[in-house]
Amino acid sequence: MQRKAYVPGVAVLLAALLAGCTSGSANGGTADDSKGSNTGTTASAAEPGKYRTLPEACGSVPHDTLDSLLPGIKQITDEQQREKAYAGDATLTYDTDRRDGCQWKVESTTATDHLLVDFERVVSYDNAVSDDAKATGVFAGKETAAHLPEPSASSSGTDTNPSDTATPSSTASSSGSGSASDPGSDSASASETPADLQPRTLDGLGDEAFLNDKLSSASSAARQRTVTVVFRTSNVIVTIEYAEQPTASTDAPDSKEMQDRARKLAQKLADALNG
Known part of the structure; x- marks a missing residue:
């Protein structure tokens, strides 16, 4: 038991x-x-960027702006050809929500003008890095690659908005030069170019911006000037390339006039993105 x-x-x-x-x-x-x-x-994961999509690049530039940048459009007499010129040609892209671009090329009686507008939406795949921070790094790389000269001592360091008036084209050869680091640019030193026309960073355009201005070598048959404006707003980087090559080999495109046109377009695109 x-x-x-x-x-x-x-x-x-x-x-x-x-x-x-x-x-x-x-x-x-x-x-x-x-x-x-x-x-x-x-x-918590890093903040996503403000933008999830991109504008259609070929539809982003108003006709009146194209008339200013590409004077040859108004000289096209055939209506269908003129509308085709306004429409531009979309650049090759595999995802228009990540990148979209458009380019125009129009000849006039005095010059051939080129315009490129490119939108890039930057996305970070690192949870510790925000889209904005990633875009800031991409923009910094573009600015470094532009080899902007150091601001001159006479410059106040504050960039001004483009004026409504342009300098006469006769002053072009003395007012513009390319980056000194570019072997294909004008041989004139940066000191010979007014400080407000030299390649530089820009104020009041997006979160950060810069402008580059290059003039082909004097030995070229016709001197082509290329003005580039790049700006970032949140996680979108916008690039504008505006080039002009005169028909006469003795002419040089006016720096101030081209810079003003490119900057006004950049401001319109920035306002549209923020609107």
């Missing part, structure tokens, strides 16, 4: 011990999971 009474007691004791171990393990597991969960919710 004592043997029979003892066996159930041992069983009860073992059951209690097993229950205690199971309970402790469950409580411990719950505590660890809870800590891991809290850690996961505390470390």
Whole structure:
């Protein structure tokens, strides 16, 4: 009888011990999971960029702006050809939500003008880096690659908005030069170019912006000037390339006039993005 009474007691004791171990393990597991969960919710992902899509580049430039940048359009007498010139040619892209561009090329009686508008939406795939931070780095790389000269001592360091009046084209050869680091640019030193026309960073355009201005070598048959404006707003980077090559080899495109036109277009695109 004592043997029979003892066996159930041992069983009860073992059951209690097993229950205690199971309970402790469950409580411990719950505590660890809870800590891991809290850690996961505390470390928040970086902020996404403001923009999830891009404008259609070929439809982003108004006709009146194209008339100013590409004077040859108004000289096209055939209506269908003129509309085709306004429409531009879309650049090759595989995802228009990430990149979209358009280019125009129009000849006039005095020059051939080129225009390129490119939208790039930057996306960070690193949870610790926001889209804006990633775009800031991409923009910095573009600015570094432009090799902008150091601001001259006479410059106030504050860029002004483009004026409504342009300097006469006769002053072009003395007012513009390319980057000194570009072997294909004008040989004139940066000191011979007015500070407000030199390649430089720009104020009041997007979150950050810069302008580059290059004039082909004097030995070229016809001197082509290319003005580039690049600006960033949040996680979108916009690039405008505006080039003009005169028909006469003795002429040089006017720097101020081309810069003003390119900057006015850049401001319109920036306002449209923020609108």
